């Protein structure tokens with residue numbers, strides 16, 4: 282493999298359903314060309330997974346449905362693949378870097394035994410404030426983002442009840458949490474985890490841009506559902522949040538680029554070391 286070009290595998294977890302995630306991820310990844318190239322793998326429909334030797338960086342996307350349920354085929358292979366990436370990192374100098382988004386994040390938390398996943402009382406959808414934990418304040422993933430920062434959230438499930446002893450044993454860290462909701466006594470869900478130095482994941486969608494959100498709302502049913510859920514005023518506030526340079530634009534321009542920059546720098550360093 283050429284040392285010059287870094288290869289990214291996009292693990293498409295959308296199950297063939299229409300989504301905004303893939304376009305947004307590709308848009309961010311393309312900001313790093315010509316240093317990187319990418320290839321897409323349809324995990325849930327075609328059961329495709331990359332050859333681990335071929336790719337340096339992996340972005341595993343959001344997706345529909347219950348993260349606790351697979352079909353006994355793609356999910357088994359997916360988890361085995363995650364294990365093989367982890368094993369690779371423990372045995373090799375040039376590491377594999379992975380970003381897990383939303384559905385993939387929930388699956389990773391389950392797989393590593395870090396927490397429980399439950400169905401939320403209601404759907405979470407829209408611009409949300411995300412709070413860094415103490416560990417999150419110094420994590421490179423969030424560098425350049427305020428505390429709290431803003432992100433697009435879109436989900437029915439949540440990662441809760443962290444098993445802190447498992448976190449400690451694995452050296453994993455919770456790096457962000459949901460906002461505090463004073464009027465309800467629900468536990469704050471986990472919004473991002475640093476699994477290892479090379480694996481990190483977010484419950485929200487760091488790839489989302491305002492256009493993708495507005496496109497989603499062009500679906501009349503989706504728009505009405507959300508407007509009914511939030512009420513007119515909150516819905517309008519959310520649309521205003523979308524136009525704010527410091528909110529969704531900032532997260533889109535910062536988080537995945539931070540992940541990619543850290544990964545690319547590390548890969549360039551270690552690959553160069555090996556070629557010396």
Ligand SMILES: NC(=O)CC[C@H](N)C(=O)O
Nearest residue numbers: 343344383384436437438
């Ligand atoms: N956007 C997503 O990836 C959603 C994740 C998961 N299917 C949920 O509903 O919680």
